Amino acid sequence: MPYQALVRLLGAATSAAATSAAASTPATRSGAAPADAPRLTARQTAVLTLMAEGHGNAVIARTLSCSEHTVKNVIYELMSRLQARNRAHAVACAVRHSLI
Template sequence: MNRLVDMQDALSQATTLEEFQTFVENLRDVYDLEHLVYHSVNSTGGQYAALTYKPDWVERYIEQDYARIDPVVQGCYRQFQPIEWKTLDWSAKASRAFLGEAGEAGLGNQGFSVPIRGPSGQFALVSVNHKCNDEMWASFTSERAADLLLISHYLNEKALQIEGNPHRGPTRSLSPREKDTLTLLATGANRANIAETLKISESTLRVYIESARFKLGAANTTHAVAMALTHGLIVV
């Protein structure tokens, strides 16, 4: 958790899109990834991206409008949960050709993406990829999936803040029990352990989680934890 806290502190210092880009590059290095991408689309179609690919591949991707056939982008549009790239359908001829070209441009053979639904119709995704075998990747995602989920929401909140777009902040204060619940979730505790620690039933715990989500305007539990941390409502 210390690494995550350090990353949050570093991100809080970014005040320009250039500094945001530098943070994305540093984050890629901290987690020893091949590439990391943050891509945001607002309700009017305006786009912003911070990523670690070479400019010529980015230009090629935009020029060919590869987002239309990229299974990662299309999968993230349709789903709300994080996506392992190997679970996506890469069987179409266009998808296979795209994958081959992307691989030549440095794309890793393993990937993980987090779809984000933001305020006012905003959509974003954070993708990471690496070149390694299945066993190594399974170990990485097992250890780092929770970090990546939280970091993805931190990135989105910061990008919206820098761009000056309206974003949802907490409109109501959290109760002590709601804070306790989100704090324990942020430390990585599972629901059964949290219920035991707080001496409540898991059904009561779900009530606290859903109440906190509603107050924060969060899309899911992970988003609620990220928002609570970002706005200083809980400290880990």
């Protein structure tokens, strides 16, 4: 699924949930990541963005001029930091938290 379509779908779903939860939690209107969102490094953000576009580890490694082993390590750290079960869940969490 294209990244832009994923963002639109998740944005529509989260905006509906945010509307219902707005009364109980303060909203961030600056467009930045919410205060409870995990912080990512520049490399983690780059890897996550390429993952969201559907690229595999080899393509990500070539694009970022690093080894596939490095990409695997970055993805492992991302999965842990975002508490994600798989790559799709990691992308969804990142979009939900406005990290990408």
